Amino acid sequence: MSKDKDYEFIQEGLSLHINVGSSDEQDALRQLSRRFTIRTYKEGEELWNLTTSSGQLHFILSGAFAEYLIDARIAHLLRFYPKNRFAYSEDLILYSSKPKTYSKCLVEARVASIPAGTLAEYLMNEQLGSRLLTSLIELSMTEYRNTTYEMLQTSGIHRISAALEQFPDVLDLIPRKELADYLGISRASLFRSLKQIDNG
Amino acid sequence: MAKALDKLVFDFFRGLPTYTSDMEETVQSIVQSFDAPITKPKGSIITELSPPNKDFWFLCEGYLKEIYKNPFHNQDSLFNFIPPSSIFVNEDSLFYNQRPQHYYKAYTDVRITSFSNERFQELKKKFPAIIKLYLSGTAEIQKNRRSRLLMLRMPNTIDRIEWVQSQREDLYNKMDRVTLAQYIGVSRASLYRAFDKLEE
Numbered sequence: 001m002s003k004d005k006d007y008e009f010i011q012e013g014l015s016l017h018i019n020v021g022s023s024d025e026q027d028a029l030r031q032l033s034r035r036f037t038i039r040t041y042k043e044g045e046e047l048w049n050l051t052t053s054s055g056q057l058h059f060i061l062s063g064a065f066a067e068y069l070i071d072a073r074i075a076h077l078l079r080f081y082p083k084n085r086f087a088y089s090e091d092l093i094l095y096s097s098k099p100k101t102y103s104k105c106l107v108e109a110r111v112a113s114i115p116a117g118t119l120a121e122y123l124m125n126e127q128l129g130s131r132l133l134t135s136l137i138e139l140s141m142t143e144y145r146n147t148t149y150e151m152l153q154t155s156g157i158h159r160i161s162a163a164l165e166q167f168p169d170v171l172d173l174i175p176r177k178e179l180a181d182y183l184g185i186s187r188a189s190l191f192r193s194l195k196q197i198d199n200g
Numbered sequence: 201m202a203k204a205l206d207k208l209v210f211d212f213f214r215g216l217p218t219y220t221s222d223m224e225e226t227v228q229s230i231v232q233s234f235d236a237p238i239t240k241p242k243g244s245i246i247t248e249l250s251p252p253n254k255d256f257w258f259l260c261e262g263y264l265k266e267i268y269k270n271p272f273h274n275q276d277s278l279f280n281f282i283p284p285s286s287i288f289v290n291e292d293s294l295f296y297n298q299r300p301q302h303y304y305k306a307y308t309d310v311r312i313t314s315f316s317n318e319r320f321q322e323l324k325k326k327f328p329a330i331i332k333l334y335l336s337g338t339a340e341i342q343k344n345r346r347s348r349l350l351m352l353r354m355p356n357t358i359d360r361i362e363w364v365q366s367q368r369e370d371l372y373n374k375m376d377r378v379t380l381a382q383y384i385g386v387s388r389a390s391l392y393r394a395f396d397k398l399e400e
Contacts, residue, residue: 071350078349090346094339095217130331137338138295144345145291148279149268151352152385158272184353184385 006061007033010112013059013084017135018128028128036112047103048089055092055116060085063109064173069101077182079147080167086136092116094137106173156185156193205260205313206231212285218336226327230315233323234258237313246304246312254294254317259286262310263374268302278382281371287337352385357394360384
């Protein structure tokens with residue numbers, strides 16, 4: 001895929017989160033999308049990890065990532081980043097603290113990234129910047145809300161159904177053991193529930 | 201607002217991680233912009249947040265249940281339990297200009313006060329730093345959601361109960377068992393079995 005096409009995708013992704021009015025704002029968004037750099041990640045490679053010191057805003061052009069939260073030295077699968085989603089360490093970008101999470105590539109991916117410093121410069125100088133940041137945090141809030149809906153279901157089958165509503169590809173993206181951990185159910189319960197879903 | 205309530209709101213904003221002393225004037229303007237508090241009796245629905253309300257609400261006293269329509273059960277379910285000195289909003293209306301999917305119900309008698317969105321927009325022009333407070337307040341809610349998700353993914357009910365006891369002690373001491381079961385995403389039967397084990 002050509003780089004121009006990639007930049008168009010980034011611009012489209014950004015414009016999903018910012019209501020662009022004037023042509024000046026369109027130009028500002030186009031310029032911002034051109035400041036992203038694009039690279040390919042192999043399965044298992046990390047977008048950021050616990051020792052990363054400078055944040056980046058990533059836009060997933062293709063492939064998929066998972067984010068893991070470390071608690072009591074155990075990694076818990078927190079959420080997924082499929083194609084056309086923004087991914088970033090909230091700790092680095094929003095809370096100005098060391099990352100408590102890391103993000104790993106599940107399926108070979110092409111990712112556009114912009115360093116937090118460059119983004120901050122944009123956020124300070126452009127009216128669109130604060131709208132972008134506000135939108136990103138609101139989007140993140142909504143994602144957590146949707147994931148909380150999944151986790152509030154008391155039965156395994158309802159948890160899987162709620163997860164599939166949010167991430168239709170989830171069964172193809174992650175191994176069953178990780179999926180059981182993500183859903184907070186045992187592997188046996190996961191397999192029973194999947195069988196029930198298969199049987200309609 | 202009465203001085204004691206002013207102080208509560210002041211303390212909330214001064215406690216945000218991004219607060220710095222040069223934001224004092226901004227915070228004072230916010231505090232002065234809150235309406236006179238209103239009291240709602242235990243069990244009542246906070247109708248003031250009916251659509252299209254996009255205001256920022258502050259819970260001065262008492263506890264609120266945030267409730268949503270659970271698509272997998274034919275009844276409304278608890279989404280969150282909100283302690284005093286918290287901000288609460290209609291996320292769907294505020295973020296996406298949509299009808300709210302959640303509503304709030306007084307778990308105890310409550311006192312609430314609001315800061316209008318129109319006033320927020322006015323203050324944003326005069327005090328650009330207000331956006332930092334907005335982002336910081338949102339980030340705090342988000343952090344709470346993230347850590348609660350860890351609990352909701354624990355496969356063992358006893359572990360979930362112990363998480364609430366240690367991490368949300370104030371809520372644990374206030375919630376009845378039905379509310380606790382909903383808060384930790386288990387059935388009432390599972391909760392009672394877990395308490396029986398804890399008492400053994």
